[in-house]
Amino acid sequence: MNETKPEISRIRSFLNWGLILFITVVMVFDRYFTEAVTPLIEEEYGIDTKNTALVDGLFALAFTILAISPVFRFFGNRLSQKVIMCIGMTLWALLAFAFCFVPKQWFWLILLLRGLVDVIADFFLSCALPLIGHMFSASNRRLAIFGFQLCSFLFRLIAICIAALVANQYSWHVARLIAPCLGVLCLSLLLVFMKDPLGGNTEDEDDEPQEKCSPFSNLKPLLTWSFALIMIGSLSVDFIHEGMFEIIPDFLVRRRNETEKQWPLFLSQNYYSDFMIYSVIKCAADVLGMLLGMGFSKLLSREPHSADPWVCAVGLFAFAPLFSLFLISIKDGLVLPCLFLFISGVFLSLNEALSQDMMLSIIRPKFYTIAGQLQSFLMRLIAGVGAPFIIEYISDKIQELNPEKTSFECMKFALIILTIVAVIGGGCFLFSNLSIKKDREAVDKNSTPSQSDV
Numbered sequence: 001m002n003e004t005k006p007e008i009s010r011i012r013s014f015l016n017w018g019l020i021l022f023i024t025v026v027m028v029f030d031r032y033f034t035e036a037v038t039p040l041i042e043e044e045y046g047i048d049t050k051n052t053a054l055v056d057g058l059f060a061l062a063f064t065i066l067a068i069s070p071v072f073r074f075f076g077n078r079l080s081q082k083v084i085m086c087i088g089m090t091l092w093a094l095l096a097f098a099f100c101f102v103p104k105q106w107f108w109l110i111l112l113l114r115g116l117v118d119v120i121a122d123f124f125l126s127c128a129l130p131l132i133g134h135m136f137s138a139s140n141r142r143l144a145i146f147g148f149q150l151c152s153f154l155f156r157l158i159a160i161c162i163a164a165l166v167a168n169q170y171s172w173h174v175a176r177l178i179a180p181c182l183g184v185l186c187l188s189l190l191l192v193f194m195k196d197p198l199g200g201n202t203e204d205e206d207d208e209p210q211e212k213c214s215p216f217s218n219l220k221p222l223l224t225w226s227f228a229l230i231m232i233g234s235l236s237v238d239f240i241h242e243g244m245f246e247i248i249p250d251f252l253v254r255r256r257n258e259t260e261k262q263w264p265l266f267l268s269q270n271y272y273s274d275f276m277i278y279s280v281i282k283c284a285a286d287v288l289g290m291l292l293g294m295g296f297s298k299l300l301s302r303e304p305h306s307a308d309p310w311v312c313a314v315g316l317f318a319f320a321p322l323f324s325l326f327l328i329s330i331k332d333g334l335v336l337p338c339l340f341l342f343i344s345g346v347f348l349s350l351n352e353a354l355s356q357d358m359m360l361s362i363i364r365p366k367f368y369t370i371a372g373q374l375q376s377f378l379m380r381l382i383a384g385v386g387a388p389f390i391i392e393y394i395s396d397k398i399q400e401l402n403p404e405k406t407s408f409e410c411m412k413f414a415l416i417i418l419t420i421v422a423v424i425g426g427g428c429f430l431f432s433n434l435s436i437k438k439d440r441e442a443v444d445k446n447s448t449p450s451q452s453d454v
Contacts, residue, residue, distance in 0.1 A: 015193050017135060021148060023089070023186045024128050025155040027121040030096060030179035032156045034114070035246070036163030036275065037172040045107040082194045085127070089190060092120040093183030100173045100180075118380070126376030130368035133360045142357045146290055149352050157283040164276050222371055226362050226439045229432035231375065233312060234355045236425025238379045240319070240348060240418050243387035244282070247415065248341075249275040254408040255330055278341075285342050289315070289349025297354055305361070308354045309433040315350030316426030320419040322347060327412050348422070351429070358432075362439040391417060 034041075041047065099113045132144045166175040252274035293311055300307035322344035330337045363371050395414035399407065 016131065017144065019186075019189055019194055020128055020131050021151055022189070023085075023124055024148060025151045026179065026182045026186055027092075027124050028152045029155045029159045029182070030176075031118065031121055031159075032245075033159040033163045033176060033179065034117075036160050037166070037176075040172050041110065045102075045104060045110050047107050047110065081127075082190065085124070085194065086187060086190050088120050088123055089183060089187045092117060092124075093180045093187060095120070096183060097177070097180040100176050122376050122380050123373075126373045129356060129360065129372040129375070133363075133365060133368040141360060142294065142353055145356045146294065146353045149290060149356075150287060153283050153286045157279050160279040161276060222363065222367060222374070224362065224435070224439055226432050226435040227359070227371075229428040230355060230359050230362070230436075231378075233316070233351075233425045233428040233432065234359065234375065235378060235382055236316070236421045236428070237348065237351060237355065238383035239387045239421050240425075242383040243391050243415075243418055246388035247391050247411070248278050251330075251408070251411050251415065252278060254406075254411060258406050258408045281338060281342050282345055285345025286349045286352065289346040290352045292346065293350035293352065293354050296350065305354075305357070306437070308358050309429045309436060312351035312354055312358075312429040313426045313433075315347045316422045316429065318347040319344050320422045320426075323422070324416070324419055327415055330412070331408075355429075358436065362436060391415060 095113050095117050099110070099117060102109050102113065128148055129145075132141055132148070136144045162175060162178075163172070166172055256274065293315065296311050297305060297307050300311070322340055326337050326340035326344060329340060359371065359375070360368065391411075391414045394417060395407070395410045398410040398413055399405065402410070
């Protein structure tokens with residue numbers, strides 16, 4: 001039997017959107033601040049980088065399995081979204097606070113707390129896309145996704161800049177207290193203003209009888225060619241983003257140490273000075289790329305959003321040669337490599353808003369949640385954990401096989417994998433064009449508009 005869903009006003013919908021946006025930027029701020037000060041944490045606690053990656057990978061894998069299992073669906077259908085989010089935010093704030101006060105001899109506790117904090121953050125980040133899908137109509141959805149992505153990029157840059165300044169003058173323990181304090185504020189806002197959106201927990205809204213299902217039966221509605229291809233394309237973009245974020249700053253430091261021509265040094269530590277340079281370039285490229293991607297799609301589409309797969313594919317195909325030119329020119333100058341890095345970043349970000357919107361357009365609203373969870377946790381596992389680990393592993397193997405090569409040269413060859421991933425992702429977006437129109441029409445035919453659409 002269908003239960004009556006509470007209607008919420010347009011103002012309440014925007015309040016919900018604003019709350020999730022604020023929570024998202026807090027999670028992004030904490031994650032990238034922690035990533036930026038990771039060298040300091042590893043040095044203080046004597047942690048090996050590979051151990052950190054292994055623990056992150058295990059947590060991401062475990063929670064990916066949990067997120068697509070009936071256990072998650074069981075609690076999701078019986079607890080309101082507000083209750084789940086309040087519980088998650090309380091745990092996140094407590095764990096993030098404890099992270100700042102772990103004694104040096106308890107290095108294992110640092111790994112455990114970091115994994116738990118990241119898992120809870122992944123849950124909140126996975127809520128953003130389904131919430132946008134439920135609250136906004138197709139015509140306004142892309143603009144809402146753009147707002148989320150824009151704020152994420154800006155707060156990522158702010159987190160890195162604060163981390164860089166803290167690393168040079170203050171203790172990271174004190175500065176990291178900003179995040180749990182903001183988490184307490186988020187919890188207060190959730191308790192006061194949050195109201196469950198219409199269509200939030202809609203997995204049980206069918207009139208069909210519920211049958212016993214296998215652990216992965218929730219994935220069956222997502223097993224379409226267009227969803228699989230767009231998911232692989234999106235993961236390839238995330239793989240490149242995370243690989244560049246983790247590796248490029250260290251790559252620039254190696255370049256500084258092994259070449260005569262020097263980059264400008266804005267801070268006393270090379271790593272954080274180069275980190276800030278790269279972050280400013282990357283943030284500017286991401287914002288411009290998103291704007292151009294939305295503009296090109298609107299200009300080239302004969303039917304609504306029909307050019308999306310082509311724009312995404314061209315962006316990734318263009319990234320590959322431009323990033324290769326960055327790797328070729330990095331040893332001989334400063335201006336030209338920065339230019340190639342910026343332009344390649346612009347092309348890479350053409351699909352930031354488009355790919356997310358495409359994914360929502362080929363899924364029935366009742367499956368937004370499981371799709372968002374699956375994408376979030378696969379991104380964490382494959383891109384967030386896998387990308388830097390794979391690149392570092394390839395670099396180490398090249399160094400073993402060619403001892404005469406410098407670490408800078410080995411890393412340069414290892415980064416070529418990003419161009420290969422870009423070509424694969426571009427191909428997936430290109431082939432998705434063969435089936436996406438049919439899947440969109442099927443979704444439009446079977447879906448009814450939500451009362452909360454704005």
